[in-house]
Amino acid sequence: MPVLVVKLGGTEGVDFAGIAREVAHLRTTRPDLALVLVHGGSAEANALGEALDYPPRFVTSPSGFTSRYTDRRTLEIFLMAVRGKVNGLLVEHLQRLGVNALGLSGLDGRLLQARRKGAIRVVENGKRKILRGDYTGKIQAVNTALLTLLMGQGYVPVVAPLAASEQGEALNVDADRAAAMIAAALAADTLVLLTAAPGLLERFPDESTLIRRLPRARLDQAMTYAQGRMKKKVLAAQEALEGGVGRVVIADGRVEGALAAALDGAGTVIS
Amino acid sequence: MPVLVVKLGGTEGVDFAGIAREVAHLRTTRPDLALVLVHGGSAEANALGEALDYPPRFVTSPSGFTSRYTDRRTLEIFLMAVRGKVNGLLVEHLQRLGVNALGLSGLDGRLLQARRKGAIRVVENGKRKILRGDYTGKIQAVNTALLTLLMGQGYVPVVAPLAASEQGEALNVDADRAAAMIAAALAADTLVLLTAAPGLLERFPDESTLIRRLPRARLDQAMTYAQGRMKKKVLAAQEALEGGVGRVVIADGRVEGALAAALDGAGTVIS
Numbered sequence: 001m002p003v004l005v006v007k008l009g010g011t012e013g014v015d016f017a018g019i020a021r022e023v024a025h026l027r028t029t030r031p032d033l034a035l036v037l038v039h040g041g042s043a044e045a046n047a048l049g050e051a052l053d054y055p056p057r058f059v060t061s062p063s064g065f066t067s068r069y070t071d072r073r074t075l076e077i078f079l080m081a082v083r084g085k086v087n088g089l090l091v092e093h094l095q096r097l098g099v100n101a102l103g104l105s106g107l108d109g110r111l112l113q114a115r116r117k118g119a120i121r122v123v124e125n126g127k128r129k130i131l132r133g134d135y136t137g138k139i140q141a142v143n144t145a146l147l148t149l150l151m152g153q154g155y156v157p158v159v160a161p162l163a164a165s166e167q168g169e170a171l172n173v174d175a176d177r178a179a180a181m182i183a184a185a186l187a188a189d190t191l192v193l194l195t196a197a198p199g200l201l202e203r204f205p206d207e208s209t210l211i212r213r214l215p216r217a218r219l220d221q222a223m224t225y226a227q228g229r230m231k232k233k234v235l236a237a238q239e240a241l242e243g244g245v246g247r248v249v250i251a252d253g254r255v256e257g258a259l260a261a262a263l264d265g266a267g268t269v270i271s
Numbered sequence: 272m273p274v275l276v277v278k279l280g281g282t283e284g285v286d287f288a289g290i291a292r293e294v295a296h297l298r299t300t301r302p303d304l305a306l307v308l309v310h311g312g313s314a315e316a317n318a319l320g321e322a323l324d325y326p327p328r329f330v331t332s333p334s335g336f337t338s339r340y341t342d343r344r345t346l347e348i349f350l351m352a353v354r355g356k357v358n359g360l361l362v363e364h365l366q367r368l369g370v371n372a373l374g375l376s377g378l379d380g381r382l383l384q385a386r387r388k389g390a391i392r393v394v395e396n397g398k399r400k401i402l403r404g405d406y407t408g409k410i411q412a413v414n415t416a417l418l419t420l421l422m423g424q425g426y427v428p429v430v431a432p433l434a435a436s437e438q439g440e441a442l443n444v445d446a447d448r449a450a451a452m453i454a455a456a457l458a459a460d461t462l463v464l465l466t467a468a469p470g471l472l473e474r475f476p477d478e479s480t481l482i483r484r485l486p487r488a489r490l491d492q493a494m495t496y497a498q499g500r501m502k503k504k505v506l507a508a509q510e511a512l513e514g515g516v517g518r519v520v521i522a523d524g525r526v527e528g529a530l531a532a533a534l535d536g537a538g539t540v541i542s
Contacts, residue, residue, distance in 0.1 A: 080351035080356045082355070101380075150380075
């Protein structure tokens, strides 16, 4: 059964209702295609943190990646905003369109098993520091049996970016890389990473420098010009391709027909 | 496979960590027993609503039942607090003890299908009124295939009290009655309703008037002395027994060893 994994943006104004309509359409036109959706939710988590007077704290690693510092209270805010609301509303969108969506976080049934970082190295004001008590993780295994069990019965899994540590703790994980790991574990034909940009830009933010085709051999080079969040998407693309995924498409999630366009080769196709 | 359904209190200080330890113990001593947990979460939803400056509004029906008026914003708060946090932390408790718990709300995979009330009749200041825009529902069907699929692979489903309307909308449902419907659909041997009282009291709040054994024929009469939330538990017990459940135990969830005590016949045993 061919598998398609789609990562919907969290932060970036990707149109959930539109994607849900496209998924419903795909279920009719391509009933043979098994689908897994993965979503983010940073914007909701940030907004909830602000509303609860516990704003997010972002940290930068020595290698230049930005991530959310997740102490225990932030993890609970993340559970509420991302596992509760974003995932729930996406499942509801799909159910309203007749798609039998089923929300899971990576914690559930140990869908995603991760190594807890615990202490993370960060750079603040030019100085290196170590922050402890962090509840983020790096995914190490995917429970493919659970996904195939559900997909085999016609459910569409909708995955929130959390994972279980070896000790069973809930961890916040990067959604792009979660999607990549899931796509690799399922040997997906295609991984689509929807975002709020036309794709990978050689000279950000000049959209006329969109890279349309990128052979995997040039991914290392792409890391030098990918900016901000796009770095993680390039890394995710690399992990997916190394894991056996056929192609990765980084495409614009803000436009009508975003998913169909991505499957048609819009955006940046990496293979 | 014998089935046990346990409803953990939401509002009432039921000890989640203790119950998780008991569930882990049961998984070892009674590996033949299939388990489903159902939880509430009113206290968390109330607290989140207060923190977000959107406090809960409780309404009373003409027949004397109290429930949460659930407009769209309240539904989203409920998704965050109950589907996100309470469910997530309970799954985490269990995973930390080696139980492969999997959180679901009734919306997911249409686990619980309900009829949306939409407009509800309430009594306020002695006057009858109709409130519209309500997102609560009355459960009409349980997706037993999904539960047996998961239980058959060793997962312990942990169910948050939401449901899908016929149109696929997310609805808030009563957790006691959700547990009763699930127990009936699975033809459970036992439904345990844990609460913050020793059981059903003939003269509330005098705990010396605990009713230890109640034949189902006397349930109608019990409705006359059950107070507040206990009315819904009695109704749930009735629905479960009418649906074919062997026995219902309403027992104290605040004590060490609450589940074992309930299975041993502590509290009120209705059959």
